[in-house]
Amino acid sequence: xxxxxxxxxxxxxxxxxxxxxxxxxxxxxxxxxxxxxxxxxxxxxxxxxxxxxxxxxxxxxxxxxxxxxxxxxxxxxxxxxxxxxxxxxxxxxxxxxxxxxxxxxxxxxxxxxxxxxxxxxxxxxxxxxxxxxxxxxxxxxxxxxxxxxxxxxxxxxxxxxxxxxxxxxxxxxxxxxxxxxxxxxxxxxxxxxxxxxxxxxxxxxxxxxxxxxxxxxxx
Amino acid sequence: xxxxxxxxxxxxxxxxxxxxxxxxxxxxxxxxxxxxxxxxxxxxxxxxxxxxxxxxxxxxxxxxxxxxxxxxxxxxxxxxxxxxxxxxxxxxxxxxxxxxxxxxxxxxxxxxxxxxxxxxxxxxxxxxxxxxxxxxxxxxxxxxxxxxxxxxxxxxxxxxxxxxxxxxxxxxxxxxxxxxxxxxxxxxxxxxxxxxxxxxxxxxxxxxxxxxxxxxxxxxxxxxxxxxxxxxxxxxxxxxxxxxxxxxxxxxxxxxxxxxxxxxxxxxxxxxxxxxxxxxx
Amino acid sequence: xxxxxxxxxxxxxxxxxxxxxxxxxxxxxxxxxxxxxxxxxxxxxxxxxxxxxxxxxxxxxxxxxxxxxxxxxxxxxxxxxxxxxxxxxxxxxxxxxxxxxxxxxxxxxxxxxxxxxxxxxxxxxxxxxxxxxxxxxxxxxxxxxxxxxxxxxxxxxxxxxxxxxxxxxxxxxxxxxxxxxxxxxxxxxxxxxxxxxxxxxxxxxxxxxxxxxxxxxxxxxxxxxxxxxxxxxxxxxxxxxx
Numbered sequence: 001x002x003x004x005x006x007x008x009x010x011x012x013x014x015x016x017x018x019x020x021x022x023x024x025x026x027x028x029x030x031x032x033x034x035x036x037x038x039x040x041x042x043x044x045x046x047x048x049x050x051x052x053x054x055x056x057x058x059x060x061x062x063x064x065x066x067x068x069x070x071x072x073x074x075x076x077x078x079x080x081x082x083x084x085x086x087x088x089x090x091x092x093x094x095x096x097x098x099x100x101x102x103x104x105x106x107x108x109x110x111x112x113x114x115x116x117x118x119x120x121x122x123x124x125x126x127x128x129x130x131x132x133x134x135x136x137x138x139x140x141x142x143x144x145x146x147x148x149x150x151x152x153x154x155x156x157x158x159x160x161x162x163x164x165x166x167x168x169x170x171x172x173x174x175x176x177x178x179x180x181x182x183x184x185x186x187x188x189x190x191x192x193x194x195x196x197x198x199x200x201x202x203x204x205x206x207x208x209x210x211x212x213x214x215x216x217x218x219x
Numbered sequence: 220x221x222x223x224x225x226x227x228x229x230x231x232x233x234x235x236x237x238x239x240x241x242x243x244x245x246x247x248x249x250x251x252x253x254x255x256x257x258x259x260x261x262x263x264x265x266x267x268x269x270x271x272x273x274x275x276x277x278x279x280x281x282x283x284x285x286x287x288x289x290x291x292x293x294x295x296x297x298x299x300x301x302x303x304x305x306x307x308x309x310x311x312x313x314x315x316x317x318x319x320x321x322x323x324x325x326x327x328x329x330x331x332x333x334x335x336x337x338x339x340x341x342x343x344x345x346x347x348x349x350x351x352x353x354x355x356x357x358x359x360x361x362x363x364x365x366x367x368x369x370x371x372x373x374x375x376x377x378x379x380x381x382x383x384x385x386x387x388x389x390x391x392x393x394x395x396x397x398x399x400x401x402x403x404x405x406x407x408x409x410x411x412x413x414x415x416x417x418x419x420x421x422x423x424x425x426x427x428x429x430x431x432x433x434x435x436x437x438x439x440x441x442x443x444x445x446x447x448x449x450x451x452x453x454x455x456x457x458x459x460x461x462x463x464x465x466x467x468x469x470x471x472x473x474x475x476x477x478x479x480x481x482x483x484x485x486x487x488x489x490x491x492x493x494x495x496x497x498x499x500x
Numbered sequence: 501x502x503x504x505x506x507x508x509x510x511x512x513x514x515x516x517x518x519x520x521x522x523x524x525x526x527x528x529x530x531x532x533x534x535x536x537x538x539x540x541x542x543x544x545x546x547x548x549x550x551x552x553x554x555x556x557x558x559x560x561x562x563x564x565x566x567x568x569x570x571x572x573x574x575x576x577x578x579x580x581x582x583x584x585x586x587x588x589x590x591x592x593x594x595x596x597x598x599x600x601x602x603x604x605x606x607x608x609x610x611x612x613x614x615x616x617x618x619x620x621x622x623x624x625x626x627x628x629x630x631x632x633x634x635x636x637x638x639x640x641x642x643x644x645x646x647x648x649x650x651x652x653x654x655x656x657x658x659x660x661x662x663x664x665x666x667x668x669x670x671x672x673x674x675x676x677x678x679x680x681x682x683x684x685x686x687x688x689x690x691x692x693x694x695x696x697x698x699x700x701x702x703x704x705x706x707x708x709x710x711x712x713x714x715x716x717x718x719x720x721x722x723x724x725x726x727x728x729x730x731x732x733x734x735x736x737x738x739x740x741x742x
Contacts, residue, residue: 063723064716065684068695072716075708079514121344121403124294125358125410126334128326135361139348158582165688172585185592193585200580218347219392 007178007187018174019195025092025170026157032096033156034149037103045108054104061101066159070094074166091163091170099156106148110141143218150207154200161196171195245272245307247414247445248293253302255288262288264469265302270414270447275440277456278449279480280466281492286449287341289466290416293447294336295329306335307413334362337407337415341422343399345391345406351378352387355406363410370409377405381435397428401435408439415439417448433459453493457481465489518713527701534694535718538683541614541691546679548619550672553626558656560631571627578624583617583682590617591689614686622679629675633668634660670734677727684719694718 008015044054061069074090077083084090114137122132142149164173175192179185250268254261262285270276278286291297293304295312304311311332312324324332345354355374359365365373378384381401391399400420407415417436421429433455440446440459450456456463456477463480465473473479473486484490524531560571578586591613598606608616637660645655665672687696698715702708 059724060720063681063727064720065681065723067684067687068712068716068719071695071699072712075702076518076712079709080511080518081509082511115342115344117340117342117344118346120296121338121340121346121406123330124296124333124336124338125406126330126332126362127358128330131361135357136346140346143348158584161582161584162685164584172582176588179592186596189585189589189593193581193589196582196585197577197580200582201576204580217390217392219390 003182003184003187007182007184008191011174011178014174014178015171015192015195018169018171021088021168022157022160022170022172025088025095025163025168026153026160029092029095029160030099030153030156032092033099033103033152036096036100038107040100040104041107041111044104045111058101058104061097061099062105063101064098066094066098067162067165069098070162070166073097087163087166087168090166091160091168095156095159095163098159099152102152102155103149106145106152107141110145110148111137113144114140143214146214147207147211150211151204154204154207157200157203158196246270246305247272247274247307248447249305249308250289250293251303251305253289253292253304254300255285255292255297256300261300262469263292263299266469266471268464268471270445272445273443274462275444275446275460276448276462276464277460277477278447278464278466279451279453279456279492280472284466285469286466287418290338290418290447290449293416294333294338296338306332330362334358334410335413337410337412339400339403339407339415339417339420341419343396343403343423345399345403347391350388350390351383351394351402354391354402355409358406359409373409374405377409378402380408380438381405382431395428396424397431400424400432404432404435404439414445414447417446417450419449419451421450421452453481465492467492514709517707517709520710521714523701523705523707523710524714527697530697530701531694531718534692534697537686537691537693537696538680541611541618541683541686541693542676542680544615545618545622545683546676548615549622549626549675549679552619552623553630556623556627557630557634560627561634575624575627578620579628581621583621584685584688586621587614587617587685587689590620610686610689610691613689614683614691618679618682618686622675622682625675625678626672629668629671630664632671633664633666636667637663666737669737670730673730673734677723677730680726681719681723 040054040058043050044058047054064072070090073084073094074087077090077093078085084093118136118140119132122136123129127136160170161172164170164176167173171192175188178188182188246269248268248270250266253263253266253268255263262283264285266285266289268289278289280286288297292299293306293311295304298312303313309332310324312329313321314324314328315321345351346357349357352371352374355377356367356370359370359373360367375384375387378387381404383398383401383405386394386398386402391402394402404415404420420436421432424432429452433452436446436448437455437459448456448460458477460477463473463475463477464471465480465484465486467488473484473489479485480489481493484493556571556574559567560575562568562571591608591610594613594616595606595608641659641663642655645659646652650659683693684695687693687699690696695715698711702711705711
């Protein structure tokens with residue numbers, strides 16, 4: 001039996017479960033990032049007294065390396081606020097924090113990029129500030145930001161490999177475990193590298209096609 | 220000019236009783252001693268203006284004379300530094316309490332009053348993420364609280380008035396400049412405002428596309444819409460307007476019927492302005 | 501678990517412990533040496549990434565489809581692979597493959613693996629940045645150069661590149677900041693950088709709170725100021741070059 005069969009093919013179920021964990025953590029982290037990022041952005045733009053705090057949050061999330069944030073959330077937070085209680089939660093929290101900083105800036109650029117005239121047209125028709133934001137500014141901003149947001153998801157997906165370091169059983173973790181268990185790093189690691197490359201390649205091209213379609217439809 | 224009052228033109232509650240004559244003379248827009256400064260620069264230096272129901276008033280003048288600013292003060296996109304604006308007798312942007320003290324109007328009041336003023340921008344400002352129909356339906360549904368079905372029917376009628384019924388499901392990115400501007404006009408009309416304000420509606424259009432927009436505006440004028448138009452299209456202004464206002468350096472230099480202001484201006488600056496243009500043609 | 505000093509949600513004692521910088525100060529020389537390693541890796545990997553980026557960008561813009569395909573494959577592989585995965589692979593798998601190929605034992609030191617992995621990964625990003633910059637140079641400028649007889653290489657060097665670099669400088673500088681952040685990963689293959697030293701000290705002193713928080717804070721400050729400086733430079737260039 002070749003090493004490939006022994007290490008990779010017979011443990012395919014482990015790889016699948018690892019992939020599933022990776023997918024879960026990416027989706028949860030990104031959802032958290034969107035919520036936190038949008039909140040920070042709105043506070044920074046519209047709640048004047050809290051602008052400095054929001055900006056500090058954004059700068060901290062963006063300028064701290066993801067690995068450092070991961071260790072910090074995982075080892076420091078539980079002793080101070082009693083959470084996260086699981087490595088999985090620490091994983092998505094740290095990933096969400098990091099991405100929320102970038103997303104906040106993306107949202108801000110998108111919102112500020114909506115032409116003033118479109119806002120004036122809405123106000124001229126009698127729309128309130130809130131109606132204007134929800135129905136005119138936000139949709140247009142999202143169109144502009146779509147590719148940046150999707151790109152940030154890919155960055156997050158690539159960073160998610162680090163959660164293996166805090167023992168979250170994602171795809172990378174499974175590869176490392178099998179590599180050390182069988183003393184055969186070549187096959188599992190190459191296989192997993194290949195999977196990551198292919199998945200992210202496919203995702204990035206699908207996203208690019210979607211962005212192009214938005215561009216042609218809405219100009 | 221021939222005028223036939225159509226049944227589709229909405230009118231506000233008449234100012235005095237239900238007398239036809241009174242309605243005809245209702246002052247829809249009134250500006251009293253309007254001043255507007257941007258920092259140190261005073262752009263409007265005391266404008267007094269009355270626009271009656273069904274009037275078509277064109278505002279002409281060189282760049283920087285304050286034409287757009289005047290229009291934008293009327294629907295409170297710009298806050299006047301001094302002076303007042305009244306829409307059908309109701310103060311715009313401020314209110315007087317029982318002692319006659321002036322207070323700033325709430326945002327809600329301003330939003331509400333803007334429903335009575337239609338504004339057409341030079342840059343169209345038609346929203347790209349909605350279809351033509353959705354653009355027109357947006358305000359009736361979300362500001363006036365109309366049902367979607369009712370708004371849809373209204374929007375289709377408006378599209379017919381601007382001659383774009385076949386483009387109802389298109390996205391603005393697919394339309395020409397002239398078509399987009401006509402959508403903007405339909406969108407403003409859908410709120411059934413008392414007055415339509417046009418801020419250089421054709422200045423951003425390629426020459427071949429200007430005609431269709433002017434034709435639409437002429438049609439509206441014939442139907443009896445109250446219109447205030449800031450424009451550089453002198454011939455159109457001459458043809459379509461009841462009255463011309465010539466603005467220079469923030470003041471009304473001359474005001475009167477087109478035959479007077481354009482053809483036989485009394486003020487010297489006015490003469491200079493129109494003679495320069497005549498020579499270019 | 502302490503009974504006193506407990507706010508209901510926040511464990512106050514521990515919150516205070518975070519801000520205790522004495523431990524950081526005690527080990528400052530060790531930590532500074534670690535930080536130096538971050539810069540060291542950054543410098544060498546950055547040089548590699550930029551050279552690779554420029555070369556592959558030129559490759560991608562060649563007329564021949566073979567050259568272009570090689571360039572495309574490089575970019576797709578190294579932009580889509582997670583940096584951590586590449587790091588591990590370069591350190592643990594690549595030496596084995598080369599050993600098998602050359603039939604003599606080859607090992608990579610952690611430093612070499614780190615530089616190679618980060619250089620390859622960021623080379624991918626730099627390729628796209630350079631390609632964008634080169635393509636933004638107006639065609640007429642290039643045609644004018646060829647028309648007066650300049651060779652391809654000279655055109656590249658004297659006409660295209662100066663303008664291309666001007667176009668991609670903001671993006672390039674952001675990539676470098678990103679690369680510096682990525683150097684924290686090298687602690688995972690035992691390059692003695694700042695984070696590695698911090699984890700060692702944590703194991704010794706068993707005081708993770710001030711140490712990890714301190715590390716986060718140091719990195720944050722460092723990168724914040726570097727980013728701010730880059731932003732200001734970019735602004736000034738944008739105004740000066742308009």
